[in-house]
Amino acid sequence: MRPLWARFRSLFGRHRAERDLAQELESHLQLHVDDNLRAGLSPAEARRQALLKLGGLDAVKETCRDRRGFPALEHLVRDVLYAIRMAGRSPAFAAAAVLSLALGIGANTAIFSVTDALLLKSLPVEKPDQLVVFAGWDNAIHQWMYFFTYREFQELQRRTQSFSGLASTWTADRAGILTSSRVDEGMTHIGIVSGSYFPLLGVSPTIGRSFADGEAAAVISYAYWERRFALAPDVLGRTLGMNGQVLTIVGVAPRPFSGDSVGQPIDLWIPAALAPKAIARWPRQLATNPVRIIARLKPGAGAKQAEAEARTVYRQIAREMGPLAAESPDRLALLPEGQGISRPREQYRQSLLVLSIVAGLVLLIACANAANLLLTRSEARRQEIALRLALGAGRGRIARQLLIESLVLAMAAGAAGLAMAYCGTSGLAQLARGGPWAVDLHLSPDGRVLAYTAALCLLTGMVFGLSPAVSASRVAIYSVVKGGSHGPGRFRLGKLLVVVQVALSLVLLVAAGLFVGTLRRLKSQDLGFERQHLLLVRTAASPGSRKGPAPGVDIYQQIARIPGVRSVSASHFGMLTLAVFTDVTVPGHPSDSPADRVVASDQIAPHYLEATGMRLLAGRDLTAHDMLQPPRAALVNQAMALRFFGSSDVVGRRFLWGDEATGVPIEIVGVVRDAAYNALRQPNAVMVYFPLGPDWQDPSDACLVVRTAGDAPGIAAQIREQLHQIAPGVAIRSMDWVQAAMDQSLAIERMVAWIAGLFGALALVLACLGLYGMMSYVAARRTHEIGIRVSLGATPAVVSRMVLGDALGLGFAGVLIGIPAALLGSRLVANLLFGIAATDAPTLAASALLLLAVVGLAAWLPAWRASRVDATRALRCE
Amino acid sequence: MADKSDVWQGTLALMVLKTLEALGPLHGYGIARRIEQTSGDLLSVNYGTLYPALLKLEQEGYIASEWGVSDNNRKAKFYKLTRAGRRQVEKEARQWEQTTAIMLRFLNPGES
Numbered sequence: 001m002r003p004l005w006a007r008f009r010s011l012f013g014r015h016r017a018e019r020d021l022a023q024e025l026e027s028h029l030q031l032h033v034d035d036n037l038r039a040g041l042s043p044a045e046a047r048r049q050a051l052l053k054l055g056g057l058d059a060v061k062e063t064c065r066d067r068r069g070f071p072a073l074e075h076l077v078r079d080v081l082y083a084i085r086m087a088g089r090s091p092a093f094a095a096a097a098v099l100s101l102a103l104g105i106g107a108n109t110a111i112f113s114v115t116d117a118l119l120l121k122s123l124p125v126e127k128p129d130q131l132v133v134f135a136g137w138d139n140a141i142h143q144w145m146y147f148f149t150y151r152e153f154q155e156l157q158r159r160t161q162s163f164s165g166l167a168s169t170w171t172a173d174r175a176g177i178l179t180s181s182r183v184d185e186g187m188t189h190i191g192i193v194s195g196s197y198f199p200l201l202g203v204s205p206t207i208g209r210s211f212a213d214g215e216a217a218a219v220i221s222y223a224y225w226e227r228r229f230a231l232a233p234d235v236l237g238r239t240l241g242m243n244g245q246v247l248t249i250v251g252v253a254p255r256p257f258s259g260d261s262v263g264q265p266i267d268l269w270i271p272a273a274l275a276p277k278a279i280a281r282w283p284r285q286l287a288t289n290p291v292r293i294i295a296r297l298k299p300g301a302g303a304k305q306a307e308a309e310a311r312t313v314y315r316q317i318a319r320e321m322g323p324l325a326a327e328s329p330d331r332l333a334l335l336p337e338g339q340g341i342s343r344p345r346e347q348y349r350q351s352l353l354v355l356s357i358v359a360g361l362v363l364l365i366a367c368a369n370a371a372n373l374l375l376t377r378s379e380a381r382r383q384e385i386a387l388r389l390a391l392g393a394g395r396g397r398i399a400r401q402l403l404i405e406s407l408v409l410a411m412a413a414g415a416a417g418l419a420m421a422y423c424g425t426s427g428l429a430q431l432a433r434g435g436p437w438a439v440d441l442h443l444s445p446d447g448r449v450l451a452y453t454a455a456l457c458l459l460t461g462m463v464f465g466l467s468p469a470v471s472a473s474r475v476a477i478y479s480v481v482k483g484g485s486h487g488p489g490r491f492r493l494g495k496l497l498v499v500v501q502v503a504l505s506l507v508l509l510v511a512a513g514l515f516v517g518t519l520r521r522l523k524s525q526d527l528g529f530e531r532q533h534l535l536l537v538r539t540a541a542s543p544g545s546r547k548g549p550a551p552g553v554d555i556y557q558q559i560a561r562i563p564g565v566r567s568v569s570a571s572h573f574g575m576l577t578l579a580v581f582t583d584v585t586v587p588g589h590p591s592d593s594p595a596d597r598v599v600a601s602d603q604i605a606p607h608y609l610e611a612t613g614m615r616l617l618a619g620r621d622l623t624a625h626d627m628l629q630p631p632r633a634a635l636v637n638q639a640m641a642l643r644f645f646g647s648s649d650v651v652g653r654r655f656l657w658g659d660e661a662t663g664v665p666i667e668i669v670g671v672v673r674d675a676a677y678n679a680l681r682q683p684n685a686v687m688v689y690f691p692l693g694p695d696w697q698d699p700s701d702a703c704l705v706v707r708t709a710g711d712a713p714g715i716a717a718q719i720r721e722q723l724h725q726i727a728p729g730v731a732i733r734s735m736d737w738v739q740a741a742m743d744q745s746l747a748i749e750r751m752v753a754w755i756a757g758l759f760g761a762l763a764l765v766l767a768c769l770g771l772y773g774m775m776s777y778v779a780a781r782r783t784h785e786i787g788i789r790v791s792l793g794a795t796p797a798v799v800s801r802m803v804l805g806d807a808l809g810l811g812f813a814g815v816l817i818g819i820p821a822a823l824l825g826s827r828l829v830a831n832l833l834f835g836i837a838a839t840d841a842p843t844l845a846a847s848a849l850l851l852l853a854v855v856g857l858a859a860w861l862p863a864w865r866a867s868r869v870d871a872t873r874a875l876r877c878e
Numbered sequence: 879m880a881d882k883s884d885v886w887q888g889t890l891a892l893m894v895l896k897t898l899e900a901l902g903p904l905h906g907y908g909i910a911r912r913i914e915q916t917s918g919d920l921l922s923v924n925y926g927t928l929y930p931a932l933l934k935l936e937q938e939g940y941i942a943s944e945w946g947v948s949d950n951n952r953k954a955k956f957y958k959l960t961r962a963g964r965r966q967v968e969k970e971a972r973q974w975e976q977t978t979a980i981m982l983r984f985l986n987p988g989e990s
Binding site: 023 | 905906907908911924925927929930933934937948950952953954955
C-alpha cells in the first residue's frame with residue numbers, strides 16, 4: 001500500500017524529484033572525484049573513473065523514473081494526449097468520424113434507456129427477485145390471467161406456508177375525486193391493495209405510514225402529492241372524497257415507487273376492503289372483488305416447491321367455494337414479479353427489440369464508416385508510421401497508438417452521443433406517451449445508461465479501430481521510403497467496408513419502408529365507420545350523487561339541439577378501446593374449444609349506426625323498443641355471420657347469449673359491415689351489438705358518440721355544458737375526436753415508423769459519405785494511372801465511367817448481399833406489419849433503387865474530378 | 879571481474895539497511911563505498927544500481943532522506959533508518975541467517 005501511495009504522490013512534484021536526483025548524483029560524483037584526487041589521480045582521470053564506476057547517468061535516472069509514478073499509465077496519458085493532438089491536426093477527419101459514431105452511439109443509448117426503463121429494470125422495492133405473482137392459464141384465450149377474487153386471496157394468505165407474505169393489488173381509473181373541497185375532473189389512477197401490500201414490497205412511506213386492512217385511509221404517491229398538494233407538509237390528515245366515502249391521507253409513498261405497474265403510475269392507494277364503497281360501479285361484495293395476488297417467497301424457499309403448495313391449496317379452495325371461485329384457472333403458476341406487471345411492456349417489447357436491432361445496425365454502419373475514414377487516413381500517415389518504425393518503434397507500440405487514437409475518437413463520440421440521446425429520449429417518451437396506454441417513464445440517463453454508453457464506446461473504438469491499426473502497423477518501411485505506389489490489393493479492406501455499409505443500409509431502408517407502409521395503411525384503411533367529425537364522450541358517475549337526468553328528459557335530443565350536432569347516440573364501452581368479450585352459443589355450430597365461442601361485444605343505444613356511420617347490410621337497426629325489453633334482439637357483423645352461420649343472410653336466426661344451459665336466446669335483427677371497432681389492426685373481428693338496456697337514457701358510465709357537421713372548436717365545450725345541465729351527477733372522463741384518438745392509438749406504430757425512417761435516412765447518409773470518401777481517395781491514388789490512360793487517348797467520359805463503374809460495382813455487390821439479409825430480417829418483424837407483406841417486392845425494389853441512386857450520386861463528384869485529370873501534370877507528379 | 883560477483887538485488891537492500899544501522903546517517907556514495915569495503919572488494923558495486931534501490935527503500939518507508947553537508951564540506955543527500963526500517967533489518971537478518979544455516983547444512987552434510 002505504502003509504495004503505491006508514494007508512487008502516486010510522486011506524480012506531483014515530478015520536476016522537483018528529477019532535479020533532486022540530478023543533484024544527488026552530481027554530489028555523488030563530487031565525493032568520488034574528491035577521493036580519487038586524494039588517491040593521486042589527475043582531475044580528468046578522477047572524473048572519468050568516477051563516471052565509469054557510476055555506470056551511466058541516464059540509465060540510473062531512467063531506472064529511478066520507472067520506480068516513481070505509474071509508467072504504463074503515463075504512457076497511456078501521453079498516447080491519449082498525442083491522439084488528441086493528431087485529431088486536432090486534421091479536424092475535418094475527426095469531426096466526420098466523431099459525428100458518424102455519435103449518431104450511432106446516440107441512437108443506441110436513446111433506445112437503450114427506453115428499453116431499460118420498460119423491459120429490464122426491477123421495481124424499486126426490496127429484493128425484487130423474491131417476488132412472484134399468481135397466474136392462471138386460461139385455456140379459452142391461451143393467455144396467463146392474473147385475476148383472482150379477494151376471497152381466494154384471503155384463503156391463500158391464510159393457508160399457504162411457503163411465503164413470507166401475500167398481498168393483493170388491483171387498479172381502477174376514476175374521475176371526480178374530491179380533494180380539499182375541489183372536484184378533480186381528470187382521471188385518477190387508484191391502486192386497490194391489501195394492508196399487507198406496502199410491508200410486503202418493503203416500501204415504507206416517505207412521510208406518514210401505510211394503512212391497515214379496512215381502515216378508511218389512503219396513501220398517495222409522491223407525484224400526486226406534488227401535483228395536487230404542492231408538496232404541502234401538512235398533507236397527512238387531509239381527506240379525500242371518493243364516491244361519497246371519506247378517506248384520510250395517512251402516508252406519502254417514496255418518490256421512485258409508482259405501483260407495481262410499470263409505465264402506468266398510480267396516484268393513490270386505498271385498502272381493498274374500502275373499494276366497494278369508495279369506487280363507483282365496483283362489485284358490492286368484497287369477496288368477489290378482482291385482485292392480482294403477489295407474494296414474497298421465504299428466503300431459501302424454492303419457487304417450485306412454493307408453486308406446488310399453492311396449487312394444492314388453491315385446488316382445495318376452489319372445491320370448497322364452488323361458484324364463488326373465479327373461473328377456475330386450468331393451471332396455476334407463480335411467475336416472477338420482480339419487474340412488475342406492465343401492459344405497455346408487452347405492447348412495446350417487440351417494437352423495442354426491433355428498434356434496438358435497427359439502432360445496432362446503424363452503429364455498425366457508423367463503425368464501418370469510421371474504420372474507412374481511419375484507413376484512408378492511415379494511408380496518408382504511412383510516411384509518419386514508416387519513419388517511426390525506422391526509428392525503432394515496435395509494431396505493437398504503433399498499433400497501440402493507433403488503437404488509442406480510435407478509442408479517443410469513440411469516447412468523444414460517446415459524449416456527443418449521450419447529449420444527443422438525452423434530447424432523443426424525451427422525444428421518444430413523447431412518442432410513447434400517446435399510446436393506447438399512457439406510458440409515463442422517468443427517463444434520465446442514470447448509472448446504467450452511462451455504463452451502457454461507456455461499454456458501447458469501448459466496443460465501438462475496438463471494432464472500428466482494430467483492423468486499420470493492425471494493417472497500418474504492417475507498413476513495409478522500404479516501400480514507403482522508396483516512395484513507390486501500391487499494389488492493387490491495397491483498397492480491399494476499404495472496399496469490403498463500403499459493401500458492408502451498402503448491404504446494412506439496404507436492410508434498414510427496407511425496414512423503414514415496411515414500417516412506414518404499415519403506418520400509412522393503418523391510417524388510410526377503410527374502418528367500417530366514418531372517422532371524421534366524430535366525438536367520443538366517456539362519462540362516469542360523480543362522487544356522492546348517482547342521479548341520471550330527470551325522468552322524461554331525452555338527453556340525446558337535448559344534445560342534438562346544439563347547433564352543429566348532426567346525431568347523437570351512445571354505447572356502453574365505445575370504440576377504439578380494449579375489446580370486451582362475451583360468450584355466445586350458436587345452436588348447431590360445432591364449438592371445439594371455448595375460445596371458439598368468445599366474441600367481442602358492445603351494447604348500443606338507438607341510432608348508433610347512424611351516428612357512427614357504420615353501414616347496415618341487412619335487416620334493421622335496434623330501436624328504443626328493443627332497449628326497454630329484456631335483451632332479445634341484437635346486431636351482428638358480417639364476420640360473425642360468416643363464422644357461425646356460414647352466410648351473410650342471417651336476419652331472423654337465433655343464438656344464445658351465454659352458455660347452453662343458462663344463455664339468453666337472442667334473435668339477429670340486422671347485419672352490419674365489419675369495422676375496426678376496437679383495434680385498427682383487427683378490421684374484421686367477430687362482433688355482436690346488444691341493446692344498451694332499459695336505462696339507456698342514463699348517460700353515466702357510457703360512451704356518447706356525437707356526429708358533428710365539422711370540427712367546430714367550441715362544440716366540445718358546448719356539449720360538456722349541456723351535459724352538466726341535463727345530468728349534473730355525471731362526470732366527463734374524456735372527450736376525444738375519433739380521428740385524434742386513432743392517431744394516438746397508433747403511437748407505437750408511429751414511433752417505430754419514425755425511428756426506422758430516421759435511422760434508414762441516417763444509414764443512407766452515412767453510406768453515401770463512406771462511399772464518397774472511399775471513391776475520392778481511390779481516384780486520387782489512381783491519378784498516375786489515369787494520367788497514362790488519358791495520354792493513351794481515353795476521353796473524360798471514359799475515365800468518369802470507369803470511376804462510376806467502380807462505385808456502382810460496389811453498390812451492386814452491397815445490394816446483392818443486402819437483399820437476402822433484408823428478407824431474412826423482415827421475417828422477424830412480420831407480425832408488426834399490417835397490410836404489407838414482409839417480402840413486399842415494391843418496397844424491396846424501391847429501397848435497392850434508392851440506394852443505387854445514392855451510390856451513383858456519391859461517386860459522381862470523384863468521377864467528375866477524375867475525368868478532368870491533366871495527363872502531363874499527373875505523369876510529372878510521380 | 880571474474881572474482882567479483884555482481885550484487886544480487888535482494889541482498890543489496892539488506893546490505894544498505896545493515897550499513898545504515900551500523901554507521902548511522904550516510905550519503906549514497908558513502909553507502910556504496912562501505913558495502914564495497916565490507917565485502918572485502920569481493921562485491922563490486924556498480925554504484926548506479928544503488929540509487930533505484932535507495933528510492934525503493936524510501937518508498938517502502940524503511941529509510942528517510944535529507945540534504946546535509948559531508949565531512950569534506952560537500953552538499954550531499956543523507957539517508958537514515960526509520961523505525962520501520964529497524965524492524966525490517968531485524969526481520970530480514972533473521973530470515974537471511976535461517977536461509978544460510980539451511981544452505982550450510984546442505985553444503986556440509988558431514989558436519990554437525
